[in-house]
Amino acid sequence: MRRSIIFAFVVLLTGAAALPARAQVILEMSQITCQQYMTSDPERRAMIAAWMSGYFSASKNLNLLDFQYVEYNKKVVGAYCKKHKKETLMSAIMKKAR
DSSP, X not given: OHHHHHHHHHHHHHHHHHSOOOOOOOOOGGGOBHHHHHTSOHHHXXXXXXXXXXXXXXXXXXXXXXXXHHHHHHHHHHXXXXXXXXXXXXXXXXXXXX
């Protein structure tokens, strides 16, 4: 009986050690610069753009998502950010997005 408990414990520990580690990533959205946004990988840029779109839509009390505006804003803000790399992304969005 004791051996089976020890065996189960070893199996449990081995299984827990094999689980992939998950790094916690926290982004301070108001501090992201245009350069950081533009040099991020495509998945991260899409996540940031989606969050920003929702944030600014909520600030305008909008509850609809118009994909034409999302695409337009991504293009306009992206072009602006290429020229103003040190500016924060939120500032760029406030200046350029509709």
